Amino acid sequence: MKVEIWSDVVCPWCYIGKRRFESALRAFEHREDVEVEWRSFELDPTTQSVTTRADGPSDAHARKLSAKIGRPVEEVRELIAHVDAVAAAEGLEFHQDVSVPANTVNAHQLLHLAREHGVQDAVKERFLHANFSEGEPLGDDDTLVRLAAEAGLDEAESRAVLAEDRYVDAVRADVAEAQALGARGVPFFVIDRKYGIAGAQPTEQFLQVLQRAWQESRPLTLVGGDDAEACGPEGCAI
Template identity: 80%
Template sequence: MEIWSDVVCPWCYIGKRRFESALRDFEHADDVEVVWRSFELDPTAVSVTERAAGPSDAHARRLAAKFGRPVQEVQRMVAHVDETAAAEGLEFHQDVSVPANTVAAHQLLHLAGERGVQGAVKERLLRAHFTEGEPLGDVDTLVRLAAEAGLDADEARAVLAEDRYLADVRADVAEASALGARGVPFFVVDRRYGVSGAQPAEQFLQVLQRAWAESRPLTLVGDGSADGACGPDGCAI
């Protein structure tokens, strides 16, 4: 299972929880490998490197300016997303979220993939942004969060200083486009099935079950003889 998403995308966090819910009900969950792929919602975003002073309407105003919508309308949209997140067991505080360019965060996720802690780092970064209001565009903050999730702090800092995985991030973004993704989250199973958006857990479960069934050869029961069967050359007697 490959999942393209961004760490400042609310539906990506909601979709992650819904997929995890489906995975808990999937009888072959232990055989599912999850790989988090990079996607930048706004590659031109400018990071704020300090926490917000406190809850405000700044987040809604930024979105209103970006999409040309009235602030009150955007505030209702944000509230709806927060309520949807709460239904999935998530605690959103978007009124203290901090704008961030996420290319550095995605580089750390590539490192985390090589070190076997990608899922933990992904979860930590999402929670940091949506629940805690951490500035994900700040290097010191990113290194601290990555270390909390299992990465070596010195290695994480070196990766960011060198832009070691920048080409990998760009490759993920390009691949998403090639696969037809127009937004995130975007889930791809065995490079056979694509699921766009934070769909209900039931749909994820159906896709997992179908992909599993199609990936396993039919097991013949019995001695393999053709007794009691018909074929192109006639029927067994």
């Protein structure tokens, strides 16, 4: 069974959704038969990156978000605090007060490379943790290469990918495909191209859909042998 997950590395609900899905997967009886692929989605392709870490906690993130969504800064602070509390309940430690703006196209390029090398989930996790817990500037190529190397990618190959924009078309194709599938935001989960799950749903919801998709995609288990008494095209057993 294949699960495709569209998300962005600067999306807090994507990180929370990742944890909830992982909890569901651990509880899923057939988890060893599930393939997970992380697909690209850019929340704001026009973002101008800050390429240095913040000196310390600041109100910059709240003010930027306030300007973007047109809500008072104090209200936005409360929204951020709520998200941080939800993240904490999933075992995540958010420090959004040190997050800096990042254009994420190059992070997504390295995630495509990571998939080819079988370390996509590790690189995805490293990028998310770096952004939300450490305040690393994900819009800085040197930072991305270092973080990707920590998760298993070769530094020289990562630098070559970014220099060549090797996966830019693949990133754009992922975004277009998400929109074609009906995604209006992320995280967006697609299971066996049959079930779509929008948002960071509760763990129980993910588990229910995994179980349903598994049951519908697998034939019945035959109990008993072919020699059981029954009738068929050639007549009935005597």
